[in-house]
Amino acid sequence: MRRRTRLVIAGAMALAWGEWLNWRWSHTLVGNSRGATDAVVVLGYRNPQARANAINRWRVRAGIRSAAADGAHGTRVIFSGGTTGNGATEAQLMADYAKSVLEFDGTVLLEDQSTTTWENITNVIPLLEDVDRIKIASQPAHALKARAYLRRQRPDLAEKLVRADDYRPGEWTLVKPLLALYGLWTLRGLTADERQSQQSHP
Template sequence: MRRGPIVALAGVSGLAGVSGLAAVLAWSEWLNRRWSRTLVADAAGPTQAVVVLGFRNPGPAANVVNRWRVRAGLRSIDPAARARLVLSGGTTTSRRSEARVLADHAVGVLGYDGPLVLEEESRTTWENVARVLPLVEDADRITFVSQPAHALKARVYVARQRPDLVGRLTRAADHRWGEWLPLKPALAAYGLWTLRGVRRDLRGR
């Protein structure tokens, strides 16, 4: 039996599958990078407020999403700035607030020992922004930290609630090439769903 054409066809199909996967991964990386760099300014000044948005946390310890968000928040701090870390999130699926869970991880696990502010009342992203802005409006630079699409949604809400502060919004270190790579396509798809209600705000950006 001749196997040459069959083997060749399988090889072509395999290459097509690999190239297709590579294209999907590249698209998801590009999209997350784009979100990370949308609606941010080149703000300058000696003070910075880094706002980490909490994620649903049913247990007493930070889950994998919140652990990553805290790490991303800490690496978003400019070491040359007078910076403070603002952790935002109320009580949702646990008796402890998301902000408290984030703080425990930042201080107890990652060793953060700088200025710390907790916002423990919000239950939605809109409320996160509304309750945090009075705590950070004095900062020269305001940096929202979450997954890139979620952080962008928060910045859109800043533009709606306090357009005078948009010029102070700076990019977080929330996108790194290859980080979360296997999950990037899913994160990109979820991000598109997350941003569905603010697409009109983002046209032309």
Template sequence: MARKMWVALGLCGFVGWGEFVHWRASRAEVGVRSGAGSEAVVVLGFRNGPGARANALNRWRVRAALRSIDRAVGTSILICSGGSGAGSVSEAALLARYAVAERGFAGPVQLEDRSRSTWQNVENLIPLIEHVDQIKFVSNPLHAQKARLYLRHQRPDLAARVVRSVDYRLGEAFPLKPLFALYGLRDLTRAKRSLAAQQL
């Protein structure tokens, strides 16, 4: 009985740690929202495979992007970002198709369909976001933090316009969060080391 109790406590602690890591990442590298007249909500694609429909993770990212749209903002543009992976259709196109055809999004949509990495995502997005008042990156929170970090290095002036999206919700997909946290923290650490090395 005692052993089961300790196992249960350990699992609860692991899940709680995953929640905390995602909560903290969702609030990193962001500013405070203001009365913006326009915003860009950028959803970053994930490797999709050869199918003609966005996979489960990409569909979740689109839903998080749609709930991140601020109805009080005058103009909100949904930007879908990601090049072609294993399939002939780009991740950006699959994300946009899901948002419009399956989720009923009727607002303006733009595609960035040339990127093969997060660094390229941010680099290629700059012409699409530099005219808006506020910017939101939507992905798994740690991946979105990585994108915000890259923007701060590529265009610090635009990074000052980045605000928090709604890609974190308490308890959402909680069994997977510890695994995403382990991978995301390792990936984020590598990104920070790479940026630090570039500055030497």
């Protein structure tokens, strides 16, 4: 087999692997809870610039489309992330992008104290107590990590987790193998059950 052919096959396998792993993470620790009210938690990414960076812009888009996915009434979008070092917070930068660029006019709440994923979850819990369904929007591995943290902190609220629209086939395809490798590293602190289990609800 020629070297070029081997490289093409290896590249195709890497892309397929990246797609599959991100798909699997997006379907882990979620159920099919039903209800009238949703909360979509959008997790921030370090953002020293004065405007939302590319990763945060994508996370906002994923959060907004997650809010619109099921047509639930009373959906709130919670932007979570603390200071970026320039006076603004990740939460505020994401909210500004959602409103000014994406023209989102739904309910927006800010959690602007967190500096870690664990703190993201700890600090949004009071904003989740009265909703029927919870979606967490980020890159699939990061969102899974956050769902696992919610399950550790508040198993009762974790029962309300459903899938966010943060994985789509063909989106970020070329970098999904890198995202998969990075995700495996970031998820190393989770248990095997947390990385693989899927919730089920009636």
